[in-house]
Amino acid sequence: MREKFVQLVDKAATNHELTKDELVYVLQPETDAEKNLLFKKADEVRKKYCGEGVHLRGIVEFSNICERNCLYCGLRKDNHKLNRYRIPDDEIFETAQKAASLGYKTIVLQSGEDSWYTTERLCEIIRKIKKHLDVAVTLCIGERSYEEYKELKNAGADRYLLKHETANQTLYKRLHPGMSFNERLKRLNWLKEIGFQVGSGNIIGLPYQTIEDLADDILLMKKINVDMAGIGPFIPHKATPIGNFPAGTLDLTLRVVACARLLMPDIHLPATTAVGTIDPYGREKALKCGANVVMPNITPQKYRKDYEIYPNKICIGEKPEHCRGCIQKRIESIGRFVAEGYGHRIRSSLQG
Ligand code: 5AD
Ligand code: SF4
Ligand code: FES
Numbered sequence: 309m310r311e312k313f314v315q316l317v318d319k320a321a322t323n324h325e326l327t328k329d330e331l332v333y334v335l336q337p338e339t340d341a342e343k344n345l346l347f348k349k350a351d352e353v354r355k356k357y358c359g360e361g362v363h364l365r366g367i368v369e370f371s372n373i374c375e376r377n378c379l380y381c382g383l384r385k386d387n388h389k390l391n392r393y394r395i396p397d398d399e400i401f402e403t404a405q406k407a408a409s410l411g412y413k414t415i416v417l418q419s420g421e422d423s424w425y426t427t428e429r430l431c432e433i434i435r436k437i438k439k440h441l442d443v444a445v446t447l448c449i450g451e452r453s454y455e456e457y458k459e460l461k462n463a464g465a466d467r468y469l470l471k472h473e474t475a476n477q478t479l480y481k482r483l484h485p486g487m488s489f490n491e492r493l494k495r496l497n498w499l500k501e502i503g504f505q506v507g508s509g510n511i512i513g514l515p516y517q518t519i520e521d522l523a524d525d526i527l528l529m530k531k532i533n534v535d536m537a538g539i540g541p542f543i544p545h546k547a548t549p550i551g552n553f554p555a556g557t558l559d560l561t562l563r564v565v566a567c568a569r570l571l572m573p574d575i576h577l578p579a580t581t582a583v584g585t586i587d588p589y590g591r592e593k594a595l596k597c598g599a600n601v602v603m604p605n606i607t608p609q610k611y612r613k614d615y616e617i618y619p620n621k622i623c624i625g626e627k628p629e630h631c632r633g634c635i636q637k638r639i640e641s642i643g644r645f646v647a648e649g650y651g652h653r654i655r656s657s658l659q660g
Contacts, residue, residue: 309339309341309342309345309358310342310464310496312333313333313337313338313342313345313583314345314568314576315335316330316333316334317334317345317346317349317458317570318349318635319470320334320349320571321349321352321353321570321613322572324353324570324571324572324573325386325569325571326570327521328420328520328524328527329522329594331506331526331527331567331571332519332520332523334346334411334524334567334570335519335563335567336563337425337521337522337563337566339599342636343559343563344625345565346563346566346567346600346646347451347562347597348597349566349570349582349598350566350567350569350598351596351597351598352448353569353570353573353598354569354573354577354599354600355415355494356553356573356599356653357573357574357654358576358600359452359600360643360644360645361600361644361646361647361648361649362595362600362601362602362644362645362646363413363414363576363602363647364411364412364414364601364602364603364604364635364646364647364649364652365414365415365438365446365601365602365604365630365651366404366410366411366412366414366415366416366603366605366606366628367416367418367448367603367604367606367607368395368400368403368404368407368415368417368418368606369418369419369526369605369606369607369615370392370394370395370400370418370419370607370614371395371419371420371422371424371425371472372390372392372393372416372419372420372614373392373393373394373419373420373424373613374419374420374421374422375420375421375422375423376420376450376486376487377422378399378483378484378552378659379482379483379484379485379548379549380511380544380545380548380550380618381540381548381591381614381617381618382545382547382548382617382618382619383539383616383617384419384511384548386529386603386640387547387548387563388528389547390531390547390614391614393611393614394415394422394631394633395459395510395526395607395608397429397432397433397637398605399608400417400433400438401433401437401440403496403606403607403608403628404437404443404606405440405441405584406441406606406628406645407443407606407628408443409545409647410605410606410628410629410632411496411632412427412443412632412648413444413648413650413651414443414444414446414447414467414607414650414651415437415441415443415444415446416445416446416447416449416469416615417430417433417434417445417446417447418448418451418469418604419448419449419450420450420452421449421450421451422449425449427452427459427460427601428458430447430449430460431459431460431462431463432463432467434447434463434464434465434466436643437464437569437655438463438464443650444464444466444467444650444651444652445464445465445467446465446466446467446468446469446507447460447465447467447468447469448468448469448470448490449496450470450620451492451495452471452488452495454498454502454506455493455503455624457498457499457504458502461502461503461504461551462606465504466504466650466652467504467505467506467507467535467536468493468498468499468504468505468506468507469501469506469508469536469538470492470499470507470508471507471508471509471510471511471538472489472492472493472496472509472510472525472528472529473492473507473509473510473511473519474510474511474514474517474521474525475510475524475528476517476518476521476524476589477489477524477558478523479514479516479517480514483514483517483550483612489523489578490541490560493532496508496532496534497532500532500533505534505535505536505652505653506532506534506535507530507537507538507576508528508529508532508534508536508537508538509536509537509538510513510525510529510537510539510564511540511542511556511562512540512541512542512560512564513541513542513554513555513556513557513561514538514542514556514557515542515550515553515561520522522546522564523559526564526567526568526571526572527571529568529572530571535653536575536576536578536601537568537572537573537576537578538577538578538580539565539568539577539578539580539581539626540561540581541556541557541558541560541561541582541583542555542580543555543556543557543582543588543618543620544619545617545618545619545635547615551561551608555586556644557573557586558583558586558587558590558593561586561590561594562583562593563598564592565577565579565594565597565598565599566597566598568597568598569597569598569599570598574654575653575654576600576601576653576654577598577600577650578591578599578601578602578603579591579592579595579599579601579602580592580594580603581603581605581621581623582618584619584622585618587597591635592638592640592641592642595639595644596642602635602639604623604628604631604632604634604635605622605623605628605631606626606628607628607658608632609626609627609628611652612624612625
């Protein structure tokens, strides 16, 4: 092993700081021995700060209607081949209720950017869930105004997930017609200010993305002081303008997850559905190099196939109760256990 590699991984595992150049270096192990060292150190840091419990978040994909046109995403508004749906409000609540009875302590309400869901409507759903169920609520519904975010927080939402997708501003502009990186960043700061626990995240292996970009992604999330980082591979979708580009690899995704863990030792890092889609054991592998959260699908089965962000998404043919059992078995197969409690932020004395 290169001495410099060993030293930098040790430094990152101890101080949780690296310069951009150092991070670019650590993101690129040259041998299996170096890669294994990186993964092992990330696993140790995860164990030290987050323990052996894996937090589950149940995701309800309540609307696949989207007003945006992100170049990578199957839900983009110009994809006219997709059958669009909105799950009725009562059924959203019933889905959350069922998830709570399956033991989920966090319900994630996720959708495309669908303004048909006014803040009032969303607040009503949130209030009902928070009143009747003993769960934390995470929202993942895209860009809204400061006032709207505030109302959603007041209605009882605990967390908000808004991935920055890529820290390369030129690439961001190309991939997100009509959107702006600065608007995205502004919202991440608003969400923090309003008091949400905030998740961001990025896509690995986007067309024209470099290893330097991935280092910037990690450093950006560290700077914003996110509570959670969703890191998943790019999976090309044929009905999108970039459907012919190659997918992001498992290997690169795991290296980014491991480095994210070294630099942000106490955040929540999910083993994403996308990583489970490109490799049958992708989620287990991610859990072994830094991840400590899994987000199983709790969407009623009849809607699942239409939430096609990317092709071959796992769990399309399964029911919520099946996924709940499946994921527990997978977690236990690697010697870990399903964590109890809400799994709020772990961030502690480390943060200034
Ligand atoms: N491959 C991987 N991830 C994708 N997302 C959207 N499309 C793709 C794709 N083709 C992710 C984005 C977005 C979330 C809804 O799904 O990160 O935030
Ligand atoms: Fe819409 Fe989100 Fe897909 Fe972009 S990534 S098209 S905002 S669902
Ligand atoms: Fe859905 Fe395994 S988590 S089938």
